[in-house]
Amino acid sequence: MTVSLALLIPMAVLYACGVYLLLEKSMTRVILGFLLIGNATNILLLITAGRPGSAPITDGASPEPYSDPLPQALILTAIVITFAVSAFLMALVYRSWRLSREDALEPDAEDLAISKRAGAAAEPLERTQGDTDFDAEESPLEPGAAAADDETAEAGRGGRTS
């Protein structure tokens, strides 16, 4: 099987950038990362077709000059699925933004509890810098923020039914 470097390098770059973006906290970047990785995987599928050739419309003659059609069919399916899922993800992120006015993913509540407990146990030790990220003050659980969220939710619901 021959592999074209012109496809291999973009695939590697897309995978690398995609993984980097997927690890970000901001949901918009996560979507972009997902799109990049999805396209990298499509290129990977394309590479599996091997050497390029003419369109595979054959009349029973030798298959030599034609390119392999199966990976292209697989890519088409994968593109459709990726498209649908990214549309849903974007709607989800928009909804999340409407509710909390925040793009970033909330820190996990149990992570907070554990880091607090670890912090209490390891008081004499040096506190790591990371602890400040999980500051309880930023938690959306405080009553004021929750009330505001409910209002936004109500507004959203009203807008949808009308």
Place this chain on the structure above:
Amino acid sequence: MISLVPLVVLLPLIGAALALLFSRRPRLQRAITVVALAAVAVIGIVLLVVVDTGETLVMQVGGWPAPFGVSLVVDRLSALMVSISALVLLAVLVFAIGQGLADGDEETPVSIYHPAYLVLAAGVFTAFIAGDLFNLYVGFEILLVASYVLLTLGGTEPRIRAGTTYIVVSLLSSLLFLAAIAMLYASTGTVNIAQLSERIADLPTEVQTLLHVMLLMGFGIKAAVFPLSFWLPDSYPTAPAPVTAVFAGLLTKVGVYAIIRTETILFPSPELNNALLIVALLTMVVGILGAIAQADIKRMLSFTLVSHIGYMVLGVGLGTAAGVAAAIFYTVHHIVVQTTLFLATGLIERRGGTTSIHSLGGLLKASPVVGVLYFIPALNLGGIPPFSGFLGKLGLLEAAAAVGTPLAYTLIGAAVVVSLLTLYPLARTWNLAFWRPRSEVENYESTITVELHDDPWAGTTTATRSLSGLMVGATTAMVCVSVSITLLAGPLYALATRAGTDLQGTERYVTAVLGPAGEAGDR
């Protein structure tokens, strides 16, 4: 008979389209959904009876012969999984309809529930009858996309938060699976499972291991196997009770089913079996330790779900026919029991207004029916004789003892301890929510609750509502199914053993799909 095979997928999809068309007529929509799933349940059982005579039904879609077209394959394992899933989906649907009727859902814009539910069913059935790795991927995507919709139903903040985690993790597993398919195609030139099984054996060992690990990681995320399981207890509990029930019962089991197929047909060589056993051990232990720390019943059950996935992986990892048979029986038992427990929790939530054991109490007096409906599956899950949970675990332990390696004996010990530990959170819930008088709930002090914290994302306490007859009826039906699995354990275990024996050696499957060996030679 063969024409029944695609109906398993077609009926739910057509039903979904009709349900979407008639979204303004809820009564008709409900009828369509019930009829579609009931029809699939009947077809599933007919298929099971047919394939149990020893015939494997293979449908070459569009009339294209096997390695070129898409094959749909129904053998004993597929038919068993389709039948039991259809029954569970039907019971949960009736529960959901009961809940919707009781809450007066008629005016709210949730008419998307029924179409999404049917699409989910179609995805699950596609995955079970796929004879083509890419078709399996499509099946996974269908059920995942439907599950995204169901999980974020209503779009409240906790559900959006939980849904985001779930979706991003699921996407990652899908892309991993897709990349694995691409690499399998690059190295073998096919995506047909039967043909793959013939060609993978010729690949260099390193390539085999790489492909094997990639597939297992993709399926492991879906099945919630230990290092890849952390998304599950985070995302499942926030969904509505019927949605959580069907997710817990079925979605992870589709992952387990894919792992069983991977281990028996694609990669029958035993090189990763020990790794699977270690992963099973960790899944069991870490899962149950998580369950012990939870105050919320739904979260606690989600952790026991993770823990019990370990038992199924244990059966598969043994690599013997007895092990696979025990894993299949345990999967069937677990689908039913876990769904029943989540439905019972839905009833508890309605009666008590919350699922936190800190604020539940006196339920046995208030609603003895719910008590019985929780108690029986709880004992069953904990593996108390004579229930099917005990029989399934016994089968697994016997299969492990027959293997007899030190690792297998370690797993036997761990499985027994985990089974005992499973009883602890279930019995604690029973004691606090059902036995504790309502008057003692305020200022309750006990060593068993002191370290438990409520899930801050769990829904706030709502007013208690009455139970509808349909909800109790559906849960009762599920309890009856789980008890009848116990009563019919003999024939069912024999069926699971035959299914497990089918999967020993790949010739049976390959011959059924590609035709006799002579013809397959020149492909």
